Amino acid sequence: MDTFRDKLIPVTSILAGVVVLWYVFAVILNTPFQRDLDRRANETSTFSELIGKTLSQPKPTLPAPHQVAVNFFENTFLRPITSNRSLVYNAWVTLSSTLLGFAFGTALGIIIAVGIVHVATLDRSLMPWIIASQTIPILAVAPMIIVVLGAIGISGLIPKAMISTYLSFFPVTVGMVKGLRSPEIMHLDLMHTYNASRAQTFWKLRVPASVPFLFTSMKVAVAASLVGAIVGELPTGAVAGIGAKLLAGAYYSQSIDIWSALVAGSVVAALLVMVVGIAGRLVDRAMGGRPA
Amino acid sequence: MNRLKPSWQAVLAITLCLIAVALGPIAAPKVDALAQPSGTLIYPYVATNWLIFGVLLLVALITMARIPSVVEAVVLFIGAHLVAWLLIGGIAGFEGLARAPYFLLLTGAWLLGWRCVAVLSSLRPFAKWARTALRLIIPAIFGAWILIIWEAVTRGAGIPFILLPPPSAIGARIAGSLPVLGADIRQTIFKAVIFGYVVGSGAGFITAVLADRVPFLRRGLLPIGNMVSALPIIGVAPIMVMWFGFDWQSKAAVVIIMTFFPMLVNTVAGLAASGHMERDLMRTYASGYWPTLLKLRLPAAAPFIFNALKINSTLALIGAIVAEFFGTPVVGMGFRISTEVGRMNIDMVWAEIAVAALAGSVFYGVVALVERAVTFWHPSVRGG
Numbered sequence: 156m157d158t159f160r161d162k163l164i165p166v167t168s169i170l171a172g173v174v175v176l177w178y179v180f181a182v183i184l185n186t187p188f189q190r191d192l193d194r195r196a197n198e199t200s201t202f203s204e205l206i207g208k209t210l211s212q213p214k215p216t217l218p219a220p221h222q223v224a225v226n227f228f229e230n231t232f233l234r235p236i237t238s239n240r241s242l243v244y245n246a247w248v249t250l251s252s253t254l255l256g257f258a259f260g261t262a263l264g265i266i267i268a269v270g271i272v273h274v275a276t277l278d279r280s281l282m283p284w285i286i287a288s289q290t291i292p293i294l295a296v297a298p299m300i301i302v303v304l305g306a307i308g309i310s311g312l313i314p315k316a317m318i319s320t321y322l323s324f325f326p327v328t329v330g331m332v333k334g335l336r337s338p339e340i341m342h343l344d345l346m347h348t349y350n351a352s353r354a355q356t357f358w359k360l361r362v363p364a365s366v367p368f369l370f371t372s373m374k375v376a377v378a379a380s381l382v383g384a385i386v387g388e389l390p391t392g393a394v395a396g397i398g399a400k401l402l403a404g405a406y407y408s409q410s411i412d413i414w415s416a417l418v419a420g421s422v423v424a425a426l427l428v429m430v431v432g433i434a435g436r437l438v439d440r441a442m443g444g445r446p447a
Numbered sequence: 448m449n450r451l452k453p454s455w456q457a458v459l460a461i462t463l464c465l466i467a468v469a470l471g472p473i474a475a476p477k478v479d480a481l482a483q484p485s486g487t488l489i490y491p492y493v494a495t496n497w498l499i500f501g502v503l504l505l506v507a508l509i510t511m512a513r514i515p516s517v518v519e520a521v522v523l524f525i526g527a528h529l530v531a532w533l534l535i536g537g538i539a540g541f542e543g544l545a546r547a548p549y550f551l552l553l554t555g556a557w558l559l560g561w562r563c564v565a566v567l568s569s570l571r572p573f574a575k576w577a578r579t580a581l582r583l584i585i586p587a588i589f590g591a592w593i594l595i596i597w598e599a600v601t602r603g604a605g606i607p608f609i610l611l612p613p614p615s616a617i618g619a620r621i622a623g624s625l626p627v628l629g630a631d632i633r634q635t636i637f638k639a640v641i642f643g644y645v646v647g648s649g650a651g652f653i654t655a656v657l658a659d660r661v662p663f664l665r666r667g668l669l670p671i672g673n674m675v676s677a678l679p680i681i682g683v684a685p686i687m688v689m690w691f692g693f694d695w696q697s698k699a700a701v702v703i704i705m706t707f708f709p710m711l712v713n714t715v716a717g718l719a720a721s722g723h724m725e726r727d728l729m730r731t732y733a734s735g736y737w738p739t740l741l742k743l744r745l746p747a748a749a750p751f752i753f754n755a756l757k758i759n760s761t762l763a764l765i766g767a768i769v770a771e772f773f774g775t776p777v778v779g780m781g782f783r784i785s786t787e788v789g790r791m792n793i794d795m796v797w798a799e800i801a802v803a804a805l806a807g808s809v810f811y812g813v814v815a816l817v818e819r820a821v822t823f824w825h826p827s828v829r830g831g
Contacts, residue, residue, distance in 0.1 A: 162666060162670060165663050165665075169671060170671070275568050276564050279564070279568040280585050280589035281586075281589060378677040397682075410686065421678045428677045
């Protein structure tokens with residue numbers, strides 16, 4: 156009941172406000188072009204007719220929410236999944252490289268974090284570069300990686316997945332280093348009094364302690380991974396995927412298509428973050444975590 | 448036995464060096480030259496062949512002796528880089544003709560470099576300046592070795608220029624096309640990024656203060672803001688280009704949208720960071736909303752706000768560069784990257800990426816310095 160009053164009502168009312176504003180702006184932004192059309196057709200429309208027309212242009216400056224919803228619905232549910240106009244198909248193309256890159260990135264991030272925690276040399280020499288690399292606009296490298304790998308004959312899924320890997324391993328590394336170091340001195344001393352070996356301390360103390368950190372950073376990483384996959388589809392003239400859909404929409408001014416591709420990307424992002432969150436909660440419960 | 452302290456890096460380096468000696472010439476032309484003694488084939492490493500082996504072995508042996516760590520580090524530093532320098536210098540003119548010993552020697556030198564970093568990170572100097580210097584030198588050596596290996600491998604193995612140019616070529620390209628790079632930076636960073644960053648962060652900040660004043664707004668905006676941070680906002684770039692045209696205004700719009708939500712979420716979290724005790728103290732002083740906000744809650748929120756500013760400094764650059772993939776005037780970093788990739792001028796692309804990386808680091812560094820100056824009272828600044 157409390158979540159209903161404290162969260163649901165404010166969130167839905169603000170979302171409703173956004174939708175109303177969206178309609179208002181759709182009318183305002185589309186009006187100049189509509190007036191232009193009317194003048195050429197020698198029509199004079201009344202105010203209400205004008206509003207109706209601005210909300211149903213084929214290539215509006217800002218499509219109205221219902222136009223986007225209709226387009227999204229058509230392209231998601233009414234088209235055969237194999238059609239290259241189907242959003243499900245395009246989302247799957249993007250999702251597959253996202254997941255592959257995310258898996259690689261998470262594995263790489265964990266390995267680097269384990270190395271950093273256990274080897275002092277790596278900690279002092281590699282860690283500053285990992286932090287510094289977050290200040291670099293990595294996405295600028297995206298076209299580079301795709302062209303380079305394309306030149307040696309690797310194309311399709313792998314180059315996009317590599318960009319996703321690159322984007323997603325930073326959060327995992329930073330989170331896991333924090334997580335593996337999170338056991339307190341007291342706990343480490345306890346393991347010491349048990350005469351635990353380094354491996355035992357690692358598996359029985361450090362790894363369980365790091366799990367919450369892992370899932371928190373995986374949520375960030377999976378979102379970054381999706382952005383990487385979408386941007387990876389931009390400069391290559393990729394034929395399928397959400398990024399390709401955005402680019403095609405931009406070339407042919409199909410604004411409704413752009414918006415519905417954006418909605419599809421957002422749905423995929425929300426689903427991915429949700430799945431990681433649920434997996435985190437399940438693992439937490441399986442490990443005997445109590446609700447805090 | 449007491450006088451020796453073998454490290455695995457040194458032992459492995461010596462082993463690799465001996466294997467390299469056994470395998471014969473470092474580069475392929477020498478094999479041909481030896482095959483026909485009467486010919487006058489030119490081959491690399493005429494003078495330096497034994498010097499390389501000698502330096503590598505000598506340095507590896509020296510490090511096994513019990514000498515002060517500082518001396519050991521200096522010897523390793525000079526030796527490892529001398530070997531790398533000789534190897535890379537010798538291969539000039541014979542790119543792509545290196546044989547296995549070349550790579551074995553390179554690995555040996557790299558192991559010595561690793562040993563050098565290991566020795567340096569085991570040092571625990573008392574003086575503060577020495578600790579600071581170490582904190583800078585260790586990652587610097589690591590970074591230098593990435594460049595050295597990159598240079599040595601691309602040139603030794605003769606990797607095609609189009610795939611991966613060596614760093615020296617990228618450096619030459621940067622030096623040779625400064626005006627172009629400067630124009631790109633002016634277009635992308637000084638016009639789009641700075642404007643978008645300031646407006647986006649400012650708008651996020653003001654909205655956050657407003658949301659803090661109106662609890663209903665906060666409860667509604669915060670979950671939405673958290674949600675949005677996971678979305679691929681970068682996708683609005685084509686829409687912004689459609690609305691605001693090809694020039695920098697559309698890129699600034701993308702940057703504004705991208706920087707707004709991190710600032711909003713972080714500032715709202717920061718405004719809740721001041722403790723009850725402090726807020727009660729302000730109440731006993733009979734201070735109203737505004738004095739409490741200005742004197743207690745905003746300073747307490749400063750670490751969160753600067754965190755958002757740091758996140759935004761990277762996001763802003765990414766947003767502007769990616770938005771340029773969708774159409775720009777014929778200048779700008781994103782434009783340059785996408786067109787030069789198409790023209791296969793890969794060294795220019797790398798030059799642009801290097802400049803973008805440098806600009807990103809400088810941007811981040813400036814924000815971090817301002818943070819240190821403003822939040823001097825925070826434990827994370829005082830302690831370090």
